[in-house]
């Protein structure tokens with residue numbers, strides 16, 4: 001396998017690096033899980049967008065640069081290595097947008113994508129319900145036909161960033177008499193500020209309102225906000241999950257940059273006689289490199305027309321466990337007080353703890369790996 005990049009790719013890397021050096025804020029932005037931080041991150045999205053760096057892989061007509069997966073991965077490496085801010089628009093860009101590219105009408109794409117690319121409209125994912133997480137197909141929120149659209153009623157929960165976001169995308173039951181739970185569902189977009197929507201923020205471990213519950217009482221969503229055909233919501237939603245578990249949410253660039261910072265931390269805080277901790281730092285570097293190589297192998301497969309499929313579950317289990325191990329190593333290096341402090345390592349550590357739960361729990365991912373990749377018999381449920 002040839003791992004060297006072409007001159008064209010290296011020129012793209014140089015352009016991205018130069019731009020990031022000139023534009024990445026000198027000091028970290030406030031946490032995006034606060035109102036102030038959310039606003040600051042939205043402004044950063046606009047800065048990225050002004051020079052078409054917010055969605056590099058999208059077609060130019062929607063604000064992107066139309067680059068292939070190789071250049072996207074290179075951009076991600078440069079982005080995270082430059083210490084650039086986390087992406088407040090990631091639910092929209094990584095989850096809704098691929099769904100729209102696959103299933104929306106050209107009119108919908110033209111209407112929704114540009115304001116997503118600029119950060120003007122920030123999206124929340126409204127899938128989970130109090131009794132429907134892993135077993136998402138059991139969801140009970142419903143959409144009832146009305147003139148020109150649908151009336152949405154029910155409760156959604158764990159909606160990341162919905163406390164401050166503008167719009168949401170979710171799945172609703174439109175045919176309660178369908179013979180199977182995953183039938184009769186419809187994929188809809190709606191306005192979080194529409195009449196009938198109550199957004200109740202949920203505090204995270206550190207108290208920040210990183211999630212919200214959404215209570216919907218006859219919320220109007222026009223026909224133009226249905227994605228795909230009514231009743232086809234499950235099929236459409238399942239095409240989104242590969243993106244969530246796969247590359248887009250956790251590109252190797254994030255981990256390569258974090259592993260680099262961890263090595264820096266070892267140099268300033270490490271005790272050379274603590275070989276166990278030193279080995280954990282080395283493991284983090286090896287893990288980031290292994291994930292990078294695995295990703296390039298996947299990228300070659302995609303470039304040859306392949307898709308991610310059940311392999312996205314391998315990615316998911318790996319990155320979620322890796323993220324926790326890396327951050328715990330950093331906190332152990334810093335000492336006990338690090339867990340109490342705000343900052344570079346503590347907040348991402350809190351977030352890493354949730355990795356095995358969101359985007360489909362790791363127990364479920366292991367079942368998928370066992371059944372679909374290894375061909376093992378179905379487990380007892």
Ligand SMILES: Cc1cc2nc3c(=O)[nH]c(=O)nc-3n(C[C@H](O)[C@H](O)[C@H](O)COP(=O)(O)OP(=O)(O)OC[C@H]3O[C@@H](n4cnc5c(N)ncnc54)[C@H](O)[C@@H]3O)c2cc1C
Nearest residue numbers: 125126127128133134158159160354357358359361363364
């Ligand atoms: C940080 C974070 C962000 C999130 N953001 C969003 C968001 O933006 N939008 C959204 O819609 N949702 C979001 N979620 C919700 C997330 O998708 C659910 O928490 C997840 O799907 C698990 O569902 P649950 O919490 O209902 O747990 P359950 O499904 O009740 O699972 C509880 C436990 O039982 C295990 N289990 C369940 N069924 C099986 C089975 N068949 N076989 C083996 N084990 C099983 C699970 O693996 C888990 O360990 C977020 C969650 C977190 C933690």
